[in-house]
Amino acid sequence: MKKISLITLILTLAVFVGCKEDKKKMDTEKTVAETSKKVKLNLEPKSGSDVSGSAVFTETNGVVEFTAMLSGLEPGTHAIHIHEKADCSSDDGKSTGGHWNPTGSSHGKWGSPDGFHKGDIGNLTADENGKATVTLKTDLWCIGCQDDTKNVVGKAIIVHSGEDDFTTQPTGAAGGRISCGGIIR
Numbered sequence: 001m002k003k004i005s006l007i008t009l010i011l012t013l014a015v016f017v018g019c020k021e022d023k024k025k026m027d028t029e030k031t032v033a034e035t036s037k038k039v040k041l042n043l044e045p046k047s048g049s050d051v052s053g054s055a056v057f058t059e060t061n062g063v064v065e066f067t068a069m070l071s072g073l074e075p076g077t078h079a080i081h082i083h084e085k086a087d088c089s090s091d092d093g094k095s096t097g098g099h100w101n102p103t104g105s106s107h108g109k110w111g112s113p114d115g116f117h118k119g120d121i122g123n124l125t126a127d128e129n130g131k132a133t134v135t136l137k138t139d140l141w142c143i144g145c146q147d148d149t150k151n152v153v154g155k156a157i158i159v160h161s162g163e164d165d166f167t168t169q170p171t172g173a174a175g176g177r178i179s180c181g182g183i184i185r
Contacts, residue, residue: 043159046180051073064139073126080124082155084155086184154184160177
């Protein structure tokens with residue numbers, strides 16, 4: 001009888017310890033999920049182009065990392081911006097509105113002390129195969145937060161046919177819109 005009681009006690013302790021470890025693991029996973037947010041989107045051709053790709057926004061501890069990977073570009077430099085609306089319904093991409101500029105700043109190069117739109121990501125360079133990647137990290141954006149001057153959700157990524165000159169107001173003279181993807185959660 002003592003052996004059965006001892007075995008029962010050992011099994012009960014083993015189950016209790018195992019459950020406690022599972023709870024600790026679940027709490028850790030929940031904490032990571034609460035501090036990290038992610039939005040993935042596809043970039044679709046516009047204006048008769050073949051430019052497509054994908055983009056990912058990942059926010060961890062108040063810093064957003066943005067990465068876009070594109071193909072079908074003409075070799076050379078192309079502008080990439082965040083625009084006002086996540087509406088890529090028009091053939092020319094103009095349904096997205098203008099550059100996202102919630103603070104009313106002048107158009108410019110990202111990080112310029114002279115000012116820049118929150119949507120002024122900048123330029124990317126396509127290789128001889130028409131492929132390009134761009135990455136940016138910032139605490140000036142957020143994913144789904146309540147701050148309208150930082151929240152990228154509900155906006156769109158636009159890739160342009162030309163290069164952003166960082167000077168011409170309000171667009172950078174970047175040319176037609178050749179790829180579009182809505183930032184939707």
